[in-house]
Amino acid sequence: MADAPSDAAEPSGAVRPRKPPLQLRTILIAAGLAAATVHAARQSGWEWGSFVSVWSNPLWERFWPIDWDFVLDRRNVLDPLVETFQIAIVATVIGCALALPVSFMMSQLTTPNRPTYIVVRSVMNVIRAIPDLLLAVILVAAVSIGAFGGAIALTVFSLAVLVKLFSETIDSADPRPLEAALATGGRHSAAVRAGVFPEVFPAYVAHSAYVFELNVRASVVIGLVGGGGIGRVIEAQRQFFRYDRILGILIVIFVIVAVIEQISDYIRRRVL
Amino acid sequence: MIEFDSVSVTYRGGVHALRDVSLTIDDGEFVVIVGLSGAGKSTLLRALNGLVPATSGSIRVDGTEVVGSKGAELRNVRRKIGMIFQTFNLATRTTVMNNVLMGRLASVPTWRSTLGFWPAADREIAFEALERVGIVDKAYVRASNLSGGQQQRVGIARALAQQPSVMLADEPVAALDPVTSHQVMEDLQRINRELGITTLINLHFLDLARRYGRRLIGLRDGELVFDGDIADVDDETFREIYGRAITPDDLLAMDGSDVRPGG
Numbered sequence: 295m296a297d298a299p300s301d302a303a304e305p306s307g308a309v310r311p312r313k314p315p316l317q318l319r320t321i322l323i324a325a326g327l328a329a330a331t332v333h334a335a336r337q338s339g340w341e342w343g344s345f346v347s348v349w350s351n352p353l354w355e356r357f358w359p360i361d362w363d364f365v366l367d368r369r370n371v372l373d374p375l376v377e378t379f380q381i382a383i384v385a386t387v388i389g390c391a392l393a394l395p396v397s398f399m400m401s402q403l404t405t406p407n408r409p410t411y412i413v414v415r416s417v418m419n420v421i422r423a424i425p426d427l428l429l430a431v432i433l434v435a436a437v438s439i440g441a442f443g444g445a446i447a448l449t450v451f452s453l454a455v456l457v458k459l460f461s462e463t464i465d466s467a468d469p470r471p472l473e474a475a476l477a478t479g480g481r482h483s484a485a486v487r488a489g490v491f492p493e494v495f496p497a498y499v500a501h502s503a504y505v506f507e508l509n510v511r512a513s514v515v516i517g518l519v520g521g522g523g524i525g526r527v528i529e530a531q532r533q534f535f536r537y538d539r540i541l542g543i544l545i546v547i548f549v550i551v552a553v554i555e556q557i558s559d560y561i562r563r564r565v566l
Numbered sequence: 567m568i569e570f571d572s573v574s575v576t577y578r579g580g581v582h583a584l585r586d587v588s589l590t591i592d593d594g595e596f597v598v599i600v601g602l603s604g605a606g607k608s609t610l611l612r613a614l615n616g617l618v619p620a621t622s623g624s625i626r627v628d629g630t631e632v633v634g635s636k637g638a639e640l641r642n643v644r645r646k647i648g649m650i651f652q653t654f655n656l657a658t659r660t661t662v663m664n665n666v667l668m669g670r671l672a673s674v675p676t677w678r679s680t681l682g683f684w685p686a687a688d689r690e691i692a693f694e695a696l697e698r699v700g701i702v703d704k705a706y707v708r709a710s711n712l713s714g715g716q717q718q719r720v721g722i723a724r725a726l727a728q729q730p731s732v733m734l735a736d737e738p739v740a741a742l743d744p745v746t747s748h749q750v751m752e753d754l755q756r757i758n759r760e761l762g763i764t765t766l767i768n769l770h771f772l773d774l775a776r777r778y779g780r781r782l783i784g785l786r787d788g789e790l791v792f793d794g795d796i797a798d799v800d801d802e803t804f805r806e807i808y809g810r811a812i813t814p815d816d817l818l819a820m821d822g823s824d825v826r827p828g829g
Contacts, residue, residue, distance in 0.1 A: 477649040
């Protein structure tokens with residue numbers, strides 16, 4: 295590295311090459327992408343004019359003035375919001391706890407054996423293929439309308455997301471401490487715990503903080519389909535076209551989510 | 567006693583890393599293995615503790631067959647064999663103590679090591695291992711905060727914590743500066759003398775091999791081409807093992823006093 299400049303200073307006598315022309319492949323890919331976008335826009339009825347005309351929709355007048363009396367009454371917003379948080383916390387803690395062993399089983403580096411890897415991977419792929427909102431609808435119907443159904447749906451969602459993120463982190467972990475732990479004669483699971491776990495644990499904490507962030511937002515949406523919490527309040531107000539109240543609720547949620555994101559960012563920066 | 571009986575190792579892809587190697591190493595010997603990179607030094611050590619499976623032949627450690635053994639049987643062989651690595655292979659994000667306790671994994675129930683409930687006796691063994699390499703004061707420091715030489719000492723302590731009868735060292739000083747290299751080699755020599763642990767070390771610096779080795783084994787293209795007393799070794803021997811003339815790059819330093827920075 296250090297001696298590179300001295301090499302360059304040597305008069306080599308070679309002619310400086312011309313900048314190579316744009317590759318045909320690059321042009322074709324760009325053109326293909328553009329054509330696909332235009333086609334998709336036509337098919338989906340995309341209209342730039344809507345961005346102007348939408349503002350004349352009388353719906354917007356219903357957002358203002360915000361009904362602060364409603365929003366600031368704790369029974370209307372704060373209490374359901376606390377419930378939303380409780381759903382998010384329970385789902386994050388249980389989901390992330392379950393994800394810990396499952397992630398180690400689903401990493402090429404740490405899986406105890408090939409069959410375990412294949413089975414766990416297939417099951418997780420199936421779970422992840424279910425849209426989380428659909429999962430919520432099904433579970434709320436199957437378990438019960440309200441917070442519990444929502445919490446179960448989010449637990450499964452947390453598990454799926456974290457296993458995906460964390461198992462990939464484990465895949466890219468340094469295999470050498472594991473080799474050292476296996477060389478001492480330790481069992482596979484003990485060697486993984488001693489040689490890999492300490493190296494990936496900070497990433498686990500960081501990913502879990504991110505999953506909590508996702509869960510706070512998702513728990514709002516899950517309330518819309520009967521999962522309890524603030525989502526249920528939003529859905530009820532929407533049915534009565536009380537957008538003045540919804541806007542107030544959204545502002546409160548925005549502030550809280552922003553604060554949580556800051557905290558989760560801080561945690562991630564500290565541990566990574 | 568360690569016995570290699572016509573051991574061959576062929577990697578997937580057809581590389582013959584070891585060809586028909588036979589040798590016997592008595593208890594308490596201090597053996598240095600030299601050869602160019604790719605000559606099979608690393609494979610020889612890793613075949614001995616089963617990290618690399620031998621393709622054919624027989625390897626016995628104190629009478630126990632390593633080739634083809636697995637599960638509890640293989641773990642029992644490994645438990646007696648400490649290993650030190652070129653790149654230390656520590657879990658860098660945890661304490662020195664936790665790294666040394668790794669050497670006790672095979673002797674402690676998994677639930678205990680998993681939860682960190684190490685028995686007092688095993689902690690004591692770990693402390694003694696750290697004392698032996700002179701870094702007990704760093705016991706609760708994060709491994710990544712140590713210098714290279716200190717990290718390698720943790721690696722040695724981890725191997726010692728196994729209370730092994732055999733110690734394997736795969737290029738233990740290749741990542742260290744010359745001064746630290748000598749200190750680590752002296753540590754290994756001292757441990758061999760004081761504890762009588764059979765020691766096998768891969769080295770590529772010939773002056774280190776000559777200074778610390780007692781028995782020298784030379785590998786070339788996976789074949790055993792030299793096995794003898796270090797006193798009988800001269801530059802001609804090294805030339806035959808390496809298949810080329812010796813260059814300054816093959817030496818850590820011209821002599822003990824002339825230490826090249828950065829090696």
